[in-house]
Amino acid sequence: MSTVRLLxxxxxxxxxxxxRITKLLAEGRINIRWVTIATSGPFGVMKLLVADPERGHAIxxxxxMMASLIDVLxxxxxxxxxxxxxxxxxxxxxxxxxxxxxxxxxxxxAIVIIETADIERARALxxxxxxxxxxxEELLGI
Amino acid sequence: MSSPDRAYWKPAEETLPRPxxxxxxxxxxxxxxxxxxxxxxxxxxxLDEAKVTPDAVRDLTDLRRLPxxxxxxxxxxxxxxxxxxxxxxxxxxxxxxxxxxxxxxxFFSRQDVxxxxxxxxxxxxxTGMGRHDVFQNMMTYGLFTGALVTHYAAEKxxxxxxxxxxxxxxxxxxxxxxxxxxxxxxxxxxxxxxADFLEKRRVDPRRDLALRRAFVGAEPYTEETRRKIETGLxxxxxxxxxxxxxxxxxxxxxxxxxxxxxxxxxxxxMEIIDPGSGAPLPPGARGELVLTTLVREAxxxxxxxxxxxxxxxxxxxxxxxxxxxxxxxxxRADDMLxxxxxxxxPQQIERILMAVPGVGRNYVIVLEGLDEMTVKVELSExxxxxxxxxxxxxxxxxxxxxxxxxxxxxxxxLVPPGTLPxxxxxxxxxxxxxxx
Ligand SMILES: [Zn+2]
Numbered sequence: 337m338s339t340v341r342l343l344x345x346x347x348x349x350x351x352x353x354x355x356r357i358t359k360l361l362a363e364g365r366i367n368i369r370w371v372t373i374a375t376s377g378p379f380g381v382m383k384l385l386v387a388d389p390e391r392g393h394a395i396x397x398x399x400x401m402m403a404s405l406i407d408v409l410x411x412x413x414x415x416x417x418x419x420x421x422x423x424x425x426x427x428x429x430x431x432x433x434x435x436x437x438x439x440x441x442x443x444x445x446a447i448v449i450i451e452t453a454d455i456e457r458a459r460a461l462x463x464x465x466x467x468x469x470x471x472x473e474e475l476l477g478i
Numbered sequence: 479m480s481s482p483d484r485a486y487w488k489p490a491e492e493t494l495p496r497p498x499x500x501x502x503x504x505x506x507x508x509x510x511x512x513x514x515x516x517x518x519x520x521x522x523x524x525l526d527e528a529k530v531t532p533d534a535v536r537d538l539t540d541l542r543r544l545p546x547x548x549x550x551x552x553x554x555x556x557x558x559x560x561x562x563x564x565x566x567x568x569x570x571x572x573x574x575x576x577x578x579x580x581x582x583x584x585f586f587s588r589q590d591v592x593x594x595x596x597x598x599x600x601x602x603x604x605t606g607m608g609r610h611d612v613f614q615n616m617m618t619y620g621l622f623t624g625a626l627v628t629h630y631a632a633e634k635x636x637x638x639x640x641x642x643x644x645x646x647x648x649x650x651x652x653x654x655x656x657x658x659x660x661x662x663x664x665x666x667x668x669x670x671x672x673a674d675f676l677e678k679r680r681v682d683p684r685r686d687l688a689l690r691r692a693f694v695g696a697e698p699y700t701e702e703t704r705r706k707i708e709t710g711l712x713x714x715x716x717x718x719x720x721x722x723x724x725x726x727x728x729x730x731x732x733x734x735x736x737x738x739x740x741x742x743x744x745x746x747x748m749e750i751i752d753p754g755s756g757a758p759l760p761p762g763a764r765g766e767l768v769l770t771t772l773v774r775e776a777x778x779x780x781x782x783x784x785x786x787x788x789x790x791x792x793x794x795x796x797x798x799x800x801x802x803x804x805x806x807x808x809x810r811a812d813d814m815l816x817x818x819x820x821x822x823x824p825q826q827i828e829r830i831l832m833a834v835p836g837v838g839r840n841y842v843i844v845l846e847g848l849d850e851m852t853v854k855v856e857l858s859e860x861x862x863x864x865x866x867x868x869x870x871x872x873x874x875x876x877x878x879x880x881x882x883x884x885x886x887x888x889x890x891x892l893v894p895p896g897t898l899p900x901x902x903x904x905x906x907x908x909x910x911x912x913x914x
Contacts, residue, residue: 348897406863
């Protein structure tokens with residue numbers, strides 16, 4: 337069971353930048369499963385969920401991109417109102433700071449992606465709460 | 479002198495006691511004056527205007543009565559207006575390119591060619607270099623003095639000299655590996671670029687190369703940049719100062735103490751003046767460096783306004799050399815920027831940037847519109863953990879530090895590595911597109 341990692345890339349907020357990255361990954365046969373992009377003025381960060389983040393990372397590095405791998409916790413929640421709140425609440429009680437939270441729904445399954453510096457403590461808390469933290473294989477199997 | 483690392487090239491000249499050195503300076507100044515008075519109509523006219531005759535100079539303080547020479551004077555007298563020898567006796571021509579218009583032509587006689595190499599040889603030996611070194615010269619060969627003068631100096635010492643010239647990093651690396659280069663000479667921007675290149679090629683200079691020394695000059699740079707060069711190339715980096723108008727490199731050079739550059743005072747008289755008023759400033763005060771050649775034969779120059787900002791250190795140096803030191807160049811009198819009424823030098827910005835972990839080596843200052851200033855700097859590996867918020871925080875931190883330094887808050891743009899123009903020669907750090 338390997339840790340789930342997102343591939344994060346620092347990009348200039350300019351037309352064509354996203355396409356450059358997706359092209360490199362496509363050429364490397366790295367399948368992109370999910371993506372978020374956040375921008376702030378002249379730059380932004382693109383985060384990708386891919387089957388092989390380590391190889392994706394190596395490819396982008398080779399082309400001089402500024403990329404980094406982030407360990408995350410994918411938590412499966414009920415696809416209903418209040419589910420995300422339950423997760424946030426659970427972590428906030430123990431003073432765990434979230435760097436970012438995002439999520440998606442696929443095949444009627446709702447997944448929340450949690451990014452925190454305190455990943456092992458967060459994992460323990462969520463499991464204790466009865467929430468399901470997915471492994472890489474489980475997540476990509478959805 | 480038992481250890482080669484502590485050797486002098488010409489011990490008597492380099493450690494000449496101050497009183498004797500100053501007496502020699504006065505004697506040589508008077509000779510230089512007599513020479514230009516007699517042979518260079520341009521100087522005869524200037525001296526007449528200043529109402530000075532060569533024998534009116536009785537001690538070194540009389541220097542300030544002499545006229546300045548500016549870079550505009552050199553352009554106006556182009557091509558051969560300052561020549562003090564018959565054209566036939568000139569042995570080599572170098573030019574110094576200006577940003578606009580005519581270049582400055584610098585003639586060397588046989589003696590000047592030899593002296594320029596002598597001073598560089600002194601400088602190299604002062605860093606611990608010796609005949610067993612392999613010297614890869616990564617400066618531009620050609621009209622620019624940077625490479626040729628050091629080339630002959632390294633030959634004089636007896637090094638194996640590799641005239642690589644700048645650029646072509648792959649070939650530089652090949653030469654370094656195959657010929658076990660121990661010393662290199664290059665610009666700071668190329669040094670930083672090359673350090674990056676080695677990192678990309680996964681070359682660990684300490685493990686894979688024999689490099690020990692880098693002579694870094696032709697552009698001003700900061701102490702932080704020096705440290706980056708030393709870490710990135712696995713060398714000790716020695717600061718070098720020179721300008722084509724004064725023979726090129728080897729005017730002033732760091733010794734092993736690395737606390738300022740010894741300026742070879744038996745060949746040049748130095749002054750620091752207020753760049754605005756021209757008034758002389760005392761040792762320790764920062765101002766424009768003014769140089770007078772003392773032994774140049776083909777083209778003596780009186781009180782040349784270098785436009786370089788520095789200060790004189792007159793405390794004795796632990797290395798035993800008696801020639802006083804100048805501090806690293808902190809700017810060009812011409813580079814001074816005025817943005818929203820505040821004046822500063824680009825080097826101040828560089829110093830701040832290089833001290834911030836998380837940013838890389840390349841930056842550019844863009845001035846636009848009505849005094850809008852943007853500092854673009856490349857993010858480094860250490861500055862990116864994947865979180866946008868952390869990049870934004872870093873950007874704000876840099877803007878705050880810059881504001882504290884230059885008293886106006888610039889916009890800061892962090893950009894991915896490799897997005898700013900790469901400079902393998904002189905870096906263009908300021909882009910001024912203002913419509914003032
Ligand atoms: Zn010294």
